[in-house]
Amino acid sequence: MYPDADFVHVGEIGDATEPLIEILDGLDGRPEGPQQVLTTDDRLPLNRFPMPAYELISIPDYFLASVQFSSGCPFTCEFCDIPALYGRNPRLKNPEQVVAELIGSGSAAPSRSTSWTTTSSPTRRRRRTSSRTS
Numbered sequence: 001m002y003p004d005a006d007f008v009h010v011g012e013i014g015d016a017t018e019p020l021i022e023i024l025d026g027l028d029g030r031p032e033g034p035q036q037v038l039t040t041d042d043r044l045p046l047n048r049f050p051m052p053a054y055e056l057i058s059i060p061d062y063f064l065a066s067v068q069f070s071s072g073c074p075f076t077c078e079f080c081d082i083p084a085l086y087g088r089n090p091r092l093k094n095p096e097q098v099v100a101e102l103i104g105s106g107s108a109a110p111s112r113s114t115s116w117t118t119t120s121s122p123t124r125r126r127r128r129t130s131s132r133t134s
């Protein structure tokens, strides 16, 4: 997959991410040799995701801002690959993160549109209860 890419990061931010950043920081031009694939085994909890570096982009150039607030899903809808990709344990950002990202991305401005991004259904399974009448 992506044979022209020098590096492929597979999965969410996690234990593969920092090594990739270190490799990229050490490069002085395109690397020689075969493609390197770094795969996340341990995902970083969403509440430890770093704040996006909004200061590096021109926010007005973007039509839509995107703020992710959850990942993972406990359900197993047969057509959906989200549980396999992001796990079956729903993870959420905390309110302070979400507010900071809304402000940082300019989404808090009345004229901006924001896409709420979730890779899952953030609902939690409820225990089924039954009631009997006799």
Ligand code: SF4
Binding pocket: 073, 074, 075, 076, 077, 080, 081, 082, 083, 119, 120, 121
């Ligand atoms: S993310 Fe939505 S469609 Fe996918 S398994 Fe969860 S509830 Fe089903």
